[in-house]
Amino acid sequence: MKLPGITRHQKLYAAMSVSLLALAGCGSDSSLPQLSEAVPASFTGDCSTVAASLTALKGTVITSSSTVAAGVLSNINTPEHCLVTGKMNERVSAVDGATYYIGFQMRLPKSWNGRFFYQANGGTDGAVSNAVGALGGGPVTSALVKGFAVLSSDAGHQSQTTPFFGIDPQARIDYGYNAVAQLTPMAKDLIKSVYGKAPDRSYLGGCSNGGRHALVAASRYGDQYDGILGGSPGYNLPKAAVAQLWGVQQYATVATATLATDKTASGTVVTLPKPLPDVSTAFTATERAMIASKIVDKCDALDGVVDNWVGDVPACQKAFNVSTDIPTCSGDRDGSCLTSAQKTVLTNVHAGAKNSAGASLYSSFPYDAGISSAGWATWKYANSTGVGRDPGATAFIFTTPPQTDTINFLGLPYAMSFNVDTEAPKIFATSGLYTESAMSFMAPLPPSNLSKLYDRGAKMIVYHGTADPVFSFNDTVSWFDSVKAVFSSNTDRFVKLYPVPGMGHCSGGPAADQFDMIEPLVNWVEKGVAPSTVVAAARGTGTSTIPALINAEVPASWAPNRTRPLCPYPTVATYNGSGDMNLAASFSCK
Structure with a gap:
């Protein structure tokens, strides 16, 4: 099989993967397992006592645990939950003398849906963002709102505005992929300690560098996640x-x-x-x-x-x-x-x-x-x-x-x-x-390494704004094509790519950039319902009373809440010939 645009090393892995897939009989629908739905649970205890009970997490120090009342968090109404903060693998670098650790926070809803969401953050990381679990494009909802237990981390260094952690070799590797490796089992153990059971289903998602984290996790840790959501993935970030x-x-x-x-x-x-x-x-x-x-x-x-x-x-x-x-x-x-x-x-x-x-x-x-x-x-x-x-x-x-x-x-x-x-x-x-x-430490492994994700019935959705000025949409298409070169017609059974016309980097631009990608991903993973279109809405003037939720770049000629269907690549949203041009229902993916 000829795989254009990838290395000899990648070709070898690809050939191995194709052989394995053929042996597994992946051409028939019955060859892929159907993952069961997560079962909800609840936590009725005192959040402040959680830290004291978590003593067996390897290499982990819990620094605080407290109750967060229901209210607005990151511009979204959020349910009551426990907030747990901590750090892993603290050390002093022998190279630059700085202290490093993997900092994190987890938000655990009192009413839990049985699922874990690893929030992969953007930029060069270095700070622990609110663990809410953004789900694609402009803000509309979050994993925490939906009842997920959500983890956020700094990816192993404490310097958001400077890149100097790169002098330390281990900090580079933690940033690239190892923080996910360390945090994933810890987070699942922490969840089990709180709710009495491990998560039934685990998801990982992010945009920009978070999208890169998602593609890297899919290739390296496909046996630990059931659903991967990658937005504007800078998978070739260097x-x-x-x-x-x-x-x-x-x-x-x-x-x-x-x-x-x-x-x-x-x-x-x-x-x-x-x-x-x-x-x-x-x-x-x-x-x-x-x-x-x-x-x-x-x-x-x-x-x-x-x-x-x-x-x-x-x-x-x-x-x-x-x-x-x-x-x-x-x-x-x-x-x-x-x-x-x-x-x-x-x-x-x-x-x-x-x-x-x-x-x-x-x-x-x-x-x-x-x-x-x-x-x-x-x-x-x-x-x-x-x-x-x-x-x-x-x-x-x-x-x-x-x-x-x-x-x-x-x-x-x-x-x-x-x-x-x-x-x-x-x-x-x-x-x-x-x-x-x-x-090596920043990019995902060759697409053939997605076989673990594929074989266990896990799914992946990738979305990308076509106006992204830093991580090219065309590059993501190249990645998707390389996956198809390995998995052929089976690609559509576990990976889908959604272009977002007009959208810039993760959000913004003259676009309908408000959409929820986790709902179709969960339905695909746990119910076997493959997504087709995803409806996206504009965030024009008047669509919210919160200024941060308004996209000032929505053209004045549009209805402020114009909707469009996001279509799985390579189909595009095409007008049906009649109907309100501001409604997604007037378009079909062709």
Whole structure:
């Protein structure tokens, strides 16, 4: 079997997996076990006594346990529950002298649905977020609201805004995959201690780096989870970070202003030896809105109706042309056109990062109207030049060996001087203490390693905004295609990919970005009901009294609560020919 785009090592595993699947008779529906439904339970005791009773959790210290009354948590009404906090495997690094541990919190509802949800967090982790269990896109509900016991962690280091933990080899590995390995059995034991039984069903989900955690867990720990939910999965995160730095150098060629200062990780303002391009001036908000409008003009009708929304993103890639569909400036930049140089940069960035020999460093990106969103600019400009994001992550976490100067490191100079020919290969390197490369500890194992997940009847749903500016939707399609190369027609029996047209990174953009992915996942895992469409809603003005729940980028021409069906790839939402264009029921997946 030919598996394009993967390594010889991956091909070997793929061949082994195909043989195993054939032997297992996976072509028949009866070959997959049907997992039973979780059985609810309750906790009627005193939450404050939980810590004292948890003495047998290996390598674990419970630091507090208390009752949290029903009320608003992370903008969502949440039931009464126990909050337990703790840490695992505390140690002092022999490399950088810092203290490390895996910090966590668990929220355990008094009325429990019998399920466990591992909340995989985003960014470079480093902080324990509220363990509520976000379930996809804009906030609509949570795993905790649904009765799950939910775990959140810092993935093994206590530095959310700086990447310097990457100097410690074990902290790298904990961040990449080992925190999940350590926390999963501990959490299940803790749940058993509280409710008198272990969880009947276990789920893991997250977005961004949390989506990467999900795909990694599916490949490494497929025997420990029944359902995996991966959003905007940065599963090639080191490659994406390199692409971000390459992008800075592209934007610098058309920037119209310069910066004379930069900030260190501590926030100290430093004067640069020479001014450097202010890449945020490469494409202004007005210019990006113009680009978005041209994409809509060209592609709006491709899904069967003119509704100021591009539903058929794949068809748009064939229809839209930067050269002919965007006006070329004949004079000064005024927001109504792009210069020839800007068009070149726009084309290059969407084609994907390459080294000087033309070899691909990361995936291409689809043209999408979501380029107008504020999140696009944040990721392409601010996050690609800041110490705490791509420059720092590349230098200290993904490069082997890592940088060591944590005092004077600056993001913009590093990005501008990054040599993709000599530095990008270091994400695949090992050296001395650093026995695993970034692409080893960060990326999921080859798709053939999903056989444990498949064989036990577990399921996985992946969703991704087509306007994501940092983790390419096209890259996730490549991953999905590599899974199909191994599992062929059986892929649809346990993995589904849902594109979200117009949505940026995890949420936002001109999109219907409010949806619940856990309900269809649970029904698929525990009832054998495979999901088809998932209805998503916009979060326009007036849909909530909580400002944080409003998406200001919903177009004014839409109904504020417009709905659309999210369709399993490769189908797209297509207008039925009649009906309210603001209702999902007027569209079908074709």
